[in-house]
Amino acid sequence: MSVRKMILGSTLGIAAAAALVAAYAVIPRRADLRAFDPAEMARLETAMWRDYYDKRYAALFHHLYESTRTQFGFSPLGSLQIALGAAGAARTFQPTRSRPEADAALPALVGYYRDFASAAPVAFDAHEAARLELDWWQARREAADPRDYGLTIARVTALTYGKSADDSGIRQFGIARAEAMAFRDARGEAITEADWAGIENRLGEAYRSLKASVGR
Numbered sequence: 571m572s573v574r575k576m577i578l579g580s581t582l583g584i585a586a587a588a589a590l591v592a593a594y595a596v597i598p599r600r601a602d603l604r605a606f607d608p609a610e611m612a613r614l615e616t617a618m619w620r621d622y623y624d625k626r627y628a629a630l631f632h633h634l635y636e637s638t639r640t641q642f643g644f645s646p647l648g649s650l651q652i653a654l655g656a657a658g659a660a661r662t663f664q665p666t667r668s669r670p671e672a673d674a675a676l677p678a679l680v681g682y683y684r685d686f687a688s689a690a691p692v693a694f695d696a697h698e699a700a701r702l703e704l705d706w707w708q709a710r711r712e713a714a715d716p717r718d719y720g721l722t723i724a725r726v727t728a729l730t731y732g733k734s735a736d737d738s739g740i741r742q743f744g745i746a747r748a749e750a751m752a753f754r755d756a757r758g759e760a761i762t763e764a765d766w767a768g769i770e771n772r773l774g775e776a777y778r779s780l781k782a783s784v785g786r
Contacts, residue, residue: 601648601689603730604784606641608777614641616770619754622660631657642689655682669708679703683730691784692732702726710751720748731784739783746776 724744
């Protein structure tokens with residue numbers, strides 16, 4: 571075989587492999603927001619909180635991608651888009667000090683919820699979901715009672731799953747998640763590995779409650 575043919579064959583092989591990888595990345599999946607495993611979601615969310623507070627944005631992106639890909643079944647490309655939107659919103663919000671400043675995170679949050687919508691069991695308003703999400707982010711920063719912003723978390727969750735905000739499992743999910751956040755905030759710089767393990771356990775309870783209400 572001539573060198574030219576060998577080079578041509580290698581080039582075609584590389585091109586074919588690249589095409590297969592690209593196809594794998596973009597082929598639509600049957601993503602479903604109800605398909606998550608509660609324990610794995612608790613593990614991943616705990617990791618994301620740690621990434622956020624340590625300002626490890628690359629790690630935050632990785633865990634966001636992993637949760638979207640493995641827990642909801644989005645395609646690699648879809649998971650990439652969603653993770654970029656969520657990480658971008660978190661990074662934009664983190665240095666802000668007022669709600670008007672925090673509004674800079676809204677475009678990324680709207681994009682995030684638009685990308686998420688294809689896996690929801692019902693259609694929902696991405697702008698409304700983004701606004702409510704930012705509402706509880708800001709309320710938490712202003713040291714609101716976790717039961718109060720926990721109800722806002724429940725409203726966002728109810729909206730995205732097409733359920734009533736009065737659903738007991740969804741209310742329990744929102745409040746339990748908020749209480750885990752409040753515990754983390756109270757511990758601050760003194761937080762320990764045992765504390766993080768406790769937070770993961772609390773989040774596991776929250777996601778089990780959500781799964782019972784929306785799971786399939």
